[in-house]
Amino acid sequence: MLEVKGLTKRFGANVAVDAVSLSVDRPCMIGVIGRSGAGKSTLLRMMNRLTEASGGEILFDGRDVLSLTGREKRGWQSDCAMIFQQFNLVPRMDVVSNVLHGTLGRRSTLATMFSLYPEEDIHTAIDILDRLGIAQHAAKRAEALSGGQQQRVAIARALMQDPKVILADEPIASLDPMNAQTVMEALRRIHDEDGRMVIANLHTLDTARRYCDRILGMRDGRIVFDGTxxxxxxxxxxxxxxxGTDFSEAATSTEIRDTAPVAAVERRLAKVTV
Structure with a gap:
C-alpha cells in the first residue's frame, strides 16, 4: 500500500530526514519513536505534503504522492488525514462545526464561506462524535472541552475526511495518562474496525508496545529499528x-521492559483465535 524510498529533507546544511525507506503492504498501526529532533514529525509532514521533500519517493497504491499538485494534492491530503499534538481546532466554534471542517476539501468556496453543510454530513459528524463518546458535547464550543475531549474532536474531524491513512503527530504528548489512554484506544479501534492505516509519533515506549503492531525507531533522521x-x-x-547503560524510564516517561505488556499479547492472541 505504502512505499517510501530514500525520503530526505534538508533544512540548509541540516538533514532532518536522511534517506528513509520503508514498505507497508497492509493496513496496520505503526508507532514511530525516537528522541526529540530525530525527524519523526518531519517524516509525517512530508507524507501528508505539509512539508516538501528534498528527495526520494512516496508511493501509495502505486501513485507518486510527491508529484501531486493542485486538486490531486488536496485529494491526497483528504486521503491522508493529519492529527496534531495541539489539536488545531477553532476554539470559539462549536464541536460539530469543527468536525465538519473535515469536509472542506470537497466543498465549494461559497459553501465554505457561509458554513453550508448538507444534512447528511451533519448526521455523519454527530455519528462519529457518538462513536468517540463525545456526542453530548456537539453544541459546545471546542474551547470548553478538556484536552482529551478536544483531541477526540480532532480525530472525528479526520474521520470526516474518510481517509485511507491517519497520521498522528504526538497525539497524546500534552494529555494526562487517563486521557492519553482514551485517545490511543480510539485510534486503535479506528484501525481495527475500519481497516485504516494509522501511523503515530509517540514519546512513550509502553504506549508504542501496547497499541502498535509495528514500531519504527528513528535516530538522527534515519530508521534504526523496524520491528514488533x-x-x-x-x-x-x-x-x-x-x-548508555544508565538509560531509564525517565528518558521516555515510561517503564522500559524487555517484553510486551500482557494486554498487547492478549490482543494478538485474540486476533489469531478469530
Whole structure:
C-alpha cells in the first residue's frame, strides 16, 4: 500500500530526514519513536505534503504522492488525514462545526464561506462524535472541552475526511495518562474496525508496545529499528535513543521492559483465535 524510498529533507546544511525507506503492504498501526529532533514529525509532514521533500519517493497504491499538485494534492491530503499534538481546532466554534471542517476539501468556496453543510454530513459528524463518546458535547464550543475531549474532536474531524491513512503527530504528548489512554484506544479501534492505516509519533515506549503492531525507531533522521513490540527490548531502546547503560524510564516517561505488556499479547492472541 505504502512505499517510501530514500525520503530526505534538508533544512540548509541540516538533514532532518536522511534517506528513509520503508514498505507497508497492509493496513496496520505503526508507532514511530525516537528522541526529540530525530525527524519523526518531519517524516509525517512530508507524507501528508505539509512539508516538501528534498528527495526520494512516496508511493501509495502505486501513485507518486510527491508529484501531486493542485486538486490531486488536496485529494491526497483528504486521503491522508493529519492529527496534531495541539489539536488545531477553532476554539470559539462549536464541536460539530469543527468536525465538519473535515469536509472542506470537497466543498465549494461559497459553501465554505457561509458554513453550508448538507444534512447528511451533519448526521455523519454527530455519528462519529457518538462513536468517540463525545456526542453530548456537539453544541459546545471546542474551547470548553478538556484536552482529551478536544483531541477526540480532532480525530472525528479526520474521520470526516474518510481517509485511507491517519497520521498522528504526538497525539497524546500534552494529555494526562487517563486521557492519553482514551485517545490511543480510539485510534486503535479506528484501525481495527475500519481497516485504516494509522501511523503515530509517540514519546512513550509502553504506549508504542501496547497499541502498535509495528514500531519504527528513528535516530538522527534515519530508521534504526523496524520491528514488533516484542522486539523492542531495553537494549534496542538504548540504541534508538543513543543512551548508555544508565538509560531509564525517565528518558521516555515510561517503564522500559524487555517484553510486551500482557494486554498487547492478549490482543494478538485474540486476533489469531478469530
Amino acid at each position: 513490540p516484542e522486539q523492542l527490548t531495553t537494549g534496542v531502546a538504548r540504541d534508538i535513543y543513543g543512551a
